Amino acid sequence: xxxxxxxxxxxxxxxxxxxxxxxxxxxxxxxxxxxxxxxxxxxxxxxxxxxxxxxxxxxxxxxxxxxxxxxxxxxxxxxxxxxxxxxxxxxxxxxxxxxxxxxxxxxxxxxxxxxxxxxxxxxxxxxxxxxxxxxxxxxxxxxxxxxxxxxxxxxxxxxxxxxxxxxxxxxxxxxxxxxxxxxxxxxxxxxxxxxxxxxxxxxxxxxxxxxxxxxxxxxxxxxxxxxxxxxxxxxxxxxxxxxxxxxxxxxxxxxxxxxxxxxxxxxxxxxxxxxxxxxxxxxxxxxxxxxxxxxxxxxxxxxxxxxxxxxxxxxxxxxxxxxxxxxxxxxxxxxxxxxxxxxxxxxxxxxxxxxxxxxxxxxxxxxxxxxxxxxxxxxxxxxxxxxxxxxxxxxxxxxxxxxxxxxxxxxxxxxxxxxxxxxxxxxxxxxxxxxxxxxxxxxxxxxxxxxxxxxxxxxxxxxxxxxxxxxxxxxxxxxxxxxxxxxxxxxxxxxxxxxxxxxxxxxxxxxxxxxxxxxxxxxxxxxxxxxxxxxxxxxxxxxxxxxxxxxxxxxxxxxxxxxxxxxxxxxxxxx
Amino acid sequence: xxxxxxxxxxxxxxxxxxxxxxxxxxxxxxxxxxxxxxxxxxxxxxxxxxxxxxxxxxxxxxxxxxxxxxxxxxxxxxxxxxxxxxxxxxxxxxxxxxxxxxxxxxxxxxxxxxxxxxxxxxxxxxxxxxxxxxxxxxxxxxxxxxxxxxxxxxxxxxxxxxxxxxxxxxxxxxxxxxxxxxxxxxxxxxxxxxx
Numbered sequence: 154x155x156x157x158x159x160x161x162x163x164x165x166x167x168x169x170x171x172x173x174x175x176x177x178x179x180x181x182x183x184x185x186x187x188x189x190x191x192x193x194x195x196x197x198x199x200x201x202x203x204x205x206x207x208x209x210x211x212x213x214x215x216x217x218x219x220x221x222x223x224x225x226x227x228x229x230x231x232x233x234x235x236x237x238x239x240x241x242x243x244x245x246x247x248x249x250x251x252x253x254x255x256x257x258x259x260x261x262x263x264x265x266x267x268x269x270x271x272x273x274x275x276x277x278x279x280x281x282x283x284x285x286x287x288x289x290x291x292x293x294x295x296x297x298x299x300x301x302x303x304x305x306x307x308x309x310x311x312x313x314x315x316x317x318x319x320x321x322x323x324x325x326x327x328x329x330x331x332x333x334x335x336x337x338x339x340x341x342x343x344x345x346x347x348x349x350x351x352x353x354x355x356x357x358x359x360x361x362x363x364x365x366x367x368x369x370x371x372x373x374x375x376x377x378x379x380x381x382x383x384x385x386x387x388x389x390x391x392x393x394x395x396x397x398x399x400x401x402x403x404x405x406x407x408x409x410x411x412x413x414x415x416x417x418x419x420x421x422x423x424x425x426x427x428x429x430x431x432x433x434x435x436x437x438x439x440x441x442x443x444x445x446x447x448x449x450x451x452x453x454x455x456x457x458x459x460x461x462x463x464x465x466x467x468x469x470x471x472x473x474x475x476x477x478x479x480x481x482x483x484x485x486x487x488x489x490x491x492x493x494x495x496x497x498x499x500x501x502x503x504x505x506x507x508x509x510x511x512x513x514x515x516x517x518x519x520x521x522x523x524x525x526x527x528x529x530x531x532x533x534x535x536x537x538x539x540x541x542x543x544x545x546x547x548x549x550x551x552x553x554x555x556x557x558x559x560x561x562x563x564x565x566x567x568x569x570x571x572x573x574x575x576x577x578x579x580x581x582x583x584x585x586x587x588x589x590x591x592x593x594x595x596x597x598x599x600x601x602x603x604x605x606x607x608x609x610x611x612x613x614x615x616x617x618x619x620x621x622x623x624x625x626x627x628x629x630x631x632x633x634x635x636x637x638x639x640x641x642x643x644x645x646x647x648x649x650x651x652x653x654x655x656x657x658x659x660x661x662x663x664x665x666x667x668x669x670x671x672x673x674x675x676x677x678x679x680x681x682x683x684x685x686x687x688x689x690x691x692x693x694x695x696x697x698x699x700x701x702x703x704x705x706x707x708x709x710x711x712x713x714x715x716x717x718x719x720x721x722x723x724x725x726x727x728x
Numbered sequence: 729x730x731x732x733x734x735x736x737x738x739x740x741x742x743x744x745x746x747x748x749x750x751x752x753x754x755x756x757x758x759x760x761x762x763x764x765x766x767x768x769x770x771x772x773x774x775x776x777x778x779x780x781x782x783x784x785x786x787x788x789x790x791x792x793x794x795x796x797x798x799x800x801x802x803x804x805x806x807x808x809x810x811x812x813x814x815x816x817x818x819x820x821x822x823x824x825x826x827x828x829x830x831x832x833x834x835x836x837x838x839x840x841x842x843x844x845x846x847x848x849x850x851x852x853x854x855x856x857x858x859x860x861x862x863x864x865x866x867x868x869x870x871x872x873x874x875x876x877x878x879x880x881x882x883x884x885x886x887x888x889x890x891x892x893x894x895x896x897x898x899x900x901x902x903x904x905x906x907x908x909x910x911x912x913x914x915x916x917x918x919x920x921x922x923x
Contacts, residue, residue: 361781362781362782363781363782430917433904441913441917444917446913446916446917447913447916447917448750448911448912450750450782451749451777451782451783451784452782455776459870459899459911460870460871463901692871703871704870704871704901704902706902706903706904707901707903707909707913708903709903709904
């Protein structure tokens, strides 16, 4: 099958929806995607949008801008496949599944655990989905990518209630790392292996920040898109990991990945893993939270400020900065989503050690862990699900639905079980439903719009055995100003915290409403909350963010005393 | 031996060996400084070169009266290094370009590894002592209030200020116990073995 007639690949095939989610139409709206690259059905649907004036001739309709009449959200109501696991939440529309897309095993040179070690813990800690992402490397491309597969398949069979994807951690040429993963199937190993051999920065000796290597990264993203189009795998996703850690992911590279394949490159880690790394020595690693303790290098993007190399309230600077890089993408109307993961390699205070006689370089894996006897307090990670969670609103309990939810941006994240549930909807005042995370609400110009935020407070203890208490919820709003001319922009001039709710209620569901007033221009909104234990002026000043996350202190960052949740955005477009 | 350059500021030797990281650059800087054999603590610095494959080049201030043994420098820096000293050029064109760029940047941008007084900035010292004892002219607290003179600086024996508009600025960040510590960590997490 030629790529010119690719199948509309990312729909949940278990049932048909009469409505399309914004992410589903994003590629139709994106004029960078040529008609020739769409299926006949999609060309037809694009024609409808075009004739409705949604895609203007000569207008670069990037992302959601001009999403127009097709903005209704995915109503996916099929939960028949849902597990009865009490850790999963359903709000009537979606099954909210907690997950983690960044986990290392003994098939990483700096990893340690078996696949089943991670899957058993993740399942016990409440995760409904997870992705195994060992580092791209010569050994992994040759050995690990194949050997890990039977371990993953065995874990799928052995553990009920947690979907286990195979992926890898891509050394993005010229940039940082990223999660790449595929829908399970006969070709999952073949596609990942081919991808790794062809496009991994370490395997290809292409880590340096050069234009040629940046082009190789784009080719890698396009390869994944093509593998889906050709039905070699049913689906594939790419999310950038710890994007600001070393200043390597420049704004134009992030924009480039996204624009190359908006349905494949869908977001980045809002919060990195390694959240125990800032625990003070000698009873902790004494490093930077997230192991964010680097300085600029020759390969880093020169305009990033020094604070971008540190976390803020455990979150990456690109996400934590109100009016910063993430907001600059959202203000363009680009769908781009955040996640929060463990990046678990070796767990804080674990007593196991790598198996005796281990020889990764020769074998391509570490010998399975053994009992060492002494808690290792220099390790900086948590088990998957223990601290960081990425909650996705899936239409049903299966692999395709999780991937579709990630792609649609029906995603919120939290640390330390700060909250149990989050339902955010933009709606015209007086109407009940509206549009949820990742969506686009299209209204008549001048309509009065509200953002309704329902928060289920933590009803029980987290894995540090205390009940987290939500202290504040902030609404962040920005104007949607369209495509930027300078693709290295990392500020959004008109974004700020527009409303803060102090939370005094201590149990149950908190219902908050932010009234936008009459909407006369395109805007987006996103929601954030905190335990309020460590707040102050945001990275761009108190006028933009009066009570934002603070830069984490090296060697003095207890992750349990500084908890946040972040939700992905909703756009409101008047027509 | 080579004739010293005739310019307004201090005479500056430039070396570009295509070094990848700051840590490797520090290592090379020590080797070249050993080859130069200059007395005292003359300024030596690192500079990013973002042409071609991004890398790090070095500069060395050469005090009046001191002579430069280019052969010794070349021996320390390796045969593929570009060396610039006054009108003298050694090494491949691309590396000479990098060394020239570094010399041009010297005193305006870049990161000081050796500078007068650096040897006294070990253990824990106060901000006042940093300013009094060394060439550092300003201590700037990242994302924090201005540093009080009595604020303690946990140096970790690794102090790398940078030039900003002619000032020598040491950027510090809040550290354990109300102290501050230089932004640059001596041994940052390499994360991940393969990268």
